[in-house]
Amino acid sequence: MKKIYIKEEYCIGCRLCEIYCQVKHSKSKKILKAFREEQDIISRVLVEEIGHNSFAIQCRHCVDAPCVDACISGAMTKNENTGVVNCDENKCVGCWSCIMVCPYGVIKRDISAKRAASKCDFCEDEKIPVCVKNCPNEALKFSDTDDSDSNAENYTDADNNPGADSDNYNEVDAE
């Protein structure tokens, strides 16, 4: 399963991830052309920043993705092999139910001609997503492992993160 890990303590808020994401999702794929000639290219990664605190967040590609459940058109699906949650922009009708249920707030409205939900597609044609590849301080880390249960080798900071392994927020299903 593919996964991007956020290391907020390393993020300096430079927003390069947003720029590379926009270029990646532009028509020209050229930075200057994209920013000068193409309008309103949406970054699918979002940097949040207050003072010295910042982090970049994009779709978490949830195991039990609420956006997939809420999608009325069948556009939002989870690939069972890769774990990637993807929105088929041709199927999406722009009802914004996914925006309504995503607890991370990482799905955006693309109200250009295609009128569809816009979200991280994991740069599926790239080995490593561009936001991760171009982060100058490894504040985003990528893992692609067959073992969906084990994130341990890529991510061992659980002790520093009280929320990460807490059951407090998993009160829905005794699965």
Place this chain on the structure above:
Amino acid sequence: MKNVGISCSRNSDYVIIGNSAAGVAAAESIRKIDKKSKIIILTAEKYSNYSKPLITYFLSGKLDLEKIYFKDSGFYEKNDIDLRLDTRVLSIDPSGRTLVTDKNEVIAYYKLLIAGGGKPVIPEIKVIDCNGNTEALKNTICETGGIFTLTTLDDAINLKKYIDGNKIKEASILGGGLIGLKAAEAFLELGIKLNIIEFSGRVLSASFDKTASEIITSRIEETGSSILTNSTIDEIYTDESGRLFKYRLKNGKQLSCNLLVVAVGVFPDVSIIEGCAGKVKADKGIVVDQFMKTTADNIYAAGDVIKSFDMLTGENRSIAIWPLAVRQGVIAGKNMAGIPVSYSGGFFMNSVEILGIPVISMGLSNADGNEIEEIETFKVYNLQKRIYRKIVIRNNKVIGAILAGAIERAGIYVGLISNKIDISDIKDNIAKEDFGIIQLPEGYRKHLVVGDGIEV
């Protein structure tokens, strides 16, 4: 039920009544656990798994008919599901674990799921024909008479034909709730002027507050359409060919009209269990426990047909929305296949867009801090930009929200409601447009940012 001529199949394991959100989700979830058993889906619909919320998108022309299906055409084959269209279940025998269909077939089940959804409310209104004869409204809804409901694909197809065939430029919608406004959205996009007749004092009175209603009302009125509040239809008149041509409002005013959509609401369709000798209990919706099991052994129910647990009011009630139907379907399926999973409840939420204004409402969004002591409300309002955001808080926890015009990141509030997060320290920012994860209480924020994900 052993009459001659009735064919009997005795091998079936899982039988699902209903082929929409809950039924399909249940079948998929059963198949993930149980690769071998037979799964049969029975539906009275003649179309495969079309998405009911998309029928207004089809009506407005935004969506082609072939895109109305929410699962690929290969879905049933891939999951080895025996889908039987145009098959109505006439009765269920919980003791014999069988059901009878209108195809004269007796089907035995190991586990049964009732996920047949809801049906439209038809108010008691008199329809008077050209000879002065009176008929009830519920008996006069047909493809040619100009009076429609709008809950199935057939309704939408017939309505579209009627609009095109009669070059309709004006129409009336009875009901200014979410269903009425979804229909209105489609009509307005087709350039049809509307009279929207609403019983209460404002549109969307159940799920939106006064300010949000006003934003929507002013946008609709810009199109030359009218919203008639505190109003209802008293009598409907049809001409020689049986077609609607005018109606009379309660206040005596008569309006000529060639097309009326009755969109007052929907309610759980429990007619299917009427013959179950009280074994499957229903009270304005089928009663289920937290495992989605009905009061009868081996019979489960999910989706718009049930009363489900509202985590905000603590009551069981009908909350007919797609995301909950899917969730309940998944949970019912798991339990039916032997994996105990409980449903912890949900709450109302909906997303609509009226003429370019997206609006999301969730939870107890109607409450106001000026009216109820224990409630606090935080608002951002920009009339010019038609932006309105209101967050409702009780005991330092978010219990509802309305976002109009600026809906970005709405789900963060759903997360705060579901997870009952204490937001005492962040109230000042909570309604602002730039409110984000970074402002959330640290434990919850860390859980979202560095945690492995969330279950909603």
